[in-house]
Amino acid sequence: MNRIEDLRRMLQRIDHKSYGMYKSLAGAYDCGRYVLHIDHVQGDPFASPSRLRFEIKKASHGFPEEYWNTRNRKLALEDQVLRRFNGFLRKMDRGNMGSGKSGRISTCRTGQKVMERIAVTFSENRMELRFEMGFPARGRTILADEMNRLVFDILPKLAQGCLLYKNWDAKSRERLQAAIDLADDQEALREELVRRHLAAFVADGAVLPRESGVSDLPMRNAVAFRSPETLRTEISLPHKGKITGMGIPEGITVIVGGGYHGKSTLLKALEQGVYNHIAGDGREYVVSRDYAMKIRAEDGRSVLHTDISLFINHLPNGQDTTDFSTENASGSTSQAANLIEALETGSRLLLLDEDTSATNFMIRDKVMARLVSDDREPITTLLRHIRSLYEKHGISFVIVVGSSGDYLSVADHVLQMDHYETKDVAQAARAICREEQIDGQYPAGELTFPVFSRALHPARAGRLKMKAMGTDTVLIDREAVDVRYLEQLSDDGQTVGLAYLMNWILTNQKAKMPVAGLLDEIYDQIEKKGFGTFVPPNYSCGHPVLPRKQELFACLNRYRKARIVRE
Ligand code: ADP
Ligand code: MG
Numbered sequence: 001m002n003r004i005e006d007l008r009r010m011l012q013r014i015d016h017k018s019y020g021m022y023k024s025l026a027g028a029y030d031c032g033r034y035v036l037h038i039d040h041v042q043g044d045p046f047a048s049p050s051r052l053r054f055e056i057k058k059a060s061h062g063f064p065e066e067y068w069n070t071r072n073r074k075l076a077l078e079d080q081v082l083r084r085f086n087g088f089l090r091k092m093d094r095g096n097m098g099s100g101k102s103g104r105i106s107t108c109r110t111g112q113k114v115m116e117r118i119a120v121t122f123s124e125n126r127m128e129l130r131f132e133m134g135f136p137a138r139g140r141t142i143l144a145d146e147m148n149r150l151v152f153d154i155l156p157k158l159a160q161g162c163l164l165y166k167n168w169d170a171k172s173r174e175r176l177q178a179a180i181d182l183a184d185d186q187e188a189l190r191e192e193l194v195r196r197h198l199a200a201f202v203a204d205g206a207v208l209p210r211e212s213g214v215s216d217l218p219m220r221n222a223v224a225f226r227s228p229e230t231l232r233t234e235i236s237l238p239h240k241g242k243i244t245g246m247g248i249p250e251g252i253t254v255i256v257g258g259g260y261h262g263k264s265t266l267l268k269a270l271e272q273g274v275y276n277h278i279a280g281d282g283r284e285y286v287v288s289r290d291y292a293m294k295i296r297a298e299d300g301r302s303v304l305h306t307d308i309s310l311f312i313n314h315l316p317n318g319q320d321t322t323d324f325s326t327e328n329a330s331g332s333t334s335q336a337a338n339l340i341e342a343l344e345t346g347s348r349l350l351l352l353d354e355d356t357s358a359t360n361f362m363i364r365d366k367v368m369a370r371l372v373s374d375d376r377e378p379i380t381t382l383l384r385h386i387r388s389l390y391e392k393h394g395i396s397f398v399i400v401v402g403s404s405g406d407y408l409s410v411a412d413h414v415l416q417m418d419h420y421e422t423k424d425v426a427q428a429a430r431a432i433c434r435e436e437q438i439d440g441q442y443p444a445g446e447l448t449f450p451v452f453s454r455a456l457h458p459a460r461a462g463r464l465k466m467k468a469m470g471t472d473t474v475l476i477d478r479e480a481v482d483v484r485y486l487e488q489l490s491d492d493g494q495t496v497g498l499a500y501l502m503n504w505i506l507t508n509q510k511a512k513m514p515v516a517g518l519l520d521e522i523y524d525q526i527e528k529k530g531f532g533t534f535v536p537p538n539y540s541c542g543h544p545v546l547p548r549k550q551e552l553f554a555c556l557n558r559y560r561k562a563r564i565v566r567e
Pocket of ligand 2: 265
């Protein structure tokens with residue numbers, strides 16, 4: 001391996017030469033305690049910046065082993081190291097170093113959640129930290145002095161300050177310890193959900209609303225969450241000790257309330273409760289079962305060989321709905337497909353909001369049934385199946401309902417949002433259902449549970465061009481996969497992650513596999529070997545963050561060229 005001093009000599013040789021000569025610097029450099037890798041050199045100062053990586057052995061970084069020997073803690077540690085690195089970058093003003101991105105150093109941004117990112121990874125014997133740096137130039141002329149300053153002054157400061165635990169000051173260590181403790185507590189809380197058969201838990205004092213529709217930061221001066229007494233649950237966490245909050249039991253929970261009283265905000269918090277939030281977010285102790293899926297209407301999505309016959313039958317064009325494909329689904333068929341596919345990934349908690357649902361999928365009233373007879377209506381509403389989906393198949397629902405009163409008759413629990421306060425109104429709801437004689441009108445009947453027999457053929461793809469755009473689109477060669485309605489996709493980097501995982505599937509899958517089984521296998525591997533194994537070392541697009549299996553599955557289902565077949 002080169003030593004870092006060699007780089008000084010190499011730089012001298014290419015000073016003031018043409019930018020392309022920077023390519024000769026690619027490689028690994030021994031810097032004593034750590035190694036600097038130059039993994040990819042940009043083609044010109046305006047191109048996306050060069051990719052670099054610090055690598056440091058376990059014995060040198062010195063982070064206590066108990067911080068990274070469980071997955072949950074490791075993610076918290078990686079998150080803290082990344083936040084510190086970003087903090088250093090913010091503080092260091094390097095001024096302008098030349099044209100384009102000259103001298104600019106950046107890495108993966110962090111948000112309100114702790115996620116698996118490949119920017120910082122701890123493994124059995126080392127830690128790696130990835131970042132980008134614009135190699136400096138004037139026009140296309142190499143500026144070796146500036147590059148020297150970056151490599152011999154700025155990078156060492158970053159490395160010393162972030163990679164070595166001994167250089168973390170007392171306050172930073174405290175913050176790190178707190179993040180590790182929080183990770184433990186969140187894990188314990190999630191285990192408690194399973195043990196107590198809860199679908200979700202919302203802690204007293206939690207701050208659910210966000211600053212704005214485009215910000216994930218907590219709203220200031222929000223009304224803090226307070227649990228209704230009847231559902232108040234006390235949970236003891238290893239570090240924080242006893243906390244109380246609302247335990248939403250498995251079953252069918254309906255959230256009602258007037259417009260603008262906070263219904264969707266509560267549901268959103270549950271959607272995002274599949275992720276762990278950082279200290280100060282307000283949702284630290286708001287968790288839902290990890291397989292929770294938001295189910296909404298999504299007109300225009302494509303569907304590939306999905307059995308939606310549970311909800312849709314006898315289409316006017318005679319199409320077989322046990323093996324349903326379309327390039328352009330309607331509101332109800334898209335929502336049916338979304339629901340069935342969620343079950344196919346093994347989700348047993350579905351979250352719906354009347355605001356984003358197809359009305360005819362949710363409900364059909366008696367007046368309409370008189371005019372349009374049942375045999376002319378392809379849709380069987382969710383209302384008809386919901387009791388047996390729960391009672392016979394263990395699928396829980398949390399549904400926000402503003403106007404479809406019939407849902408009260410199928411609910412196990414009814415919550416009312418009233419000026420952002422949560423009230424348990426189950427008894428009142430039950431009394432009204434009796435008065436209106438609608439109790440028990442949708443009993444758990446027989447239903448034919450869909451058969452999940454879809455398989456994915458290996459693609460014949462060679463190299464694919466992948467690109468991610470915000471949290472909206474994954475581009476695979478020129479084919480756009482629309483993921484904007486996957487509302488639980490919560491970080492730009494996850495879309496990048498989807499692009500790489502899709503790429504992996506399309507280029508590495510060897511044999512025909514059941515779709516859900518294939519994904520289970522991939523996520524098993526990720527758990528064992530880390531997400532990094534699925535991202536090529538010379539990755540070139542954004543900062544990959546691990547999406548959930550559910551969103552990868554959803555992405556695959558929306559990829560019109562996926563070779564999905566029904567067995
Ligand atoms: P709904 O779905 O019942 O119509 P939303 O959940 O969309 O209502 O909330 C309406 C508005 O109230 C939103 O702007 C939201 O940010 C705000 N809001 C929600 N919960 C709170 C709260 N606990 N404190 C303060 N504002 C809140
Ligand atoms: Mg709403």
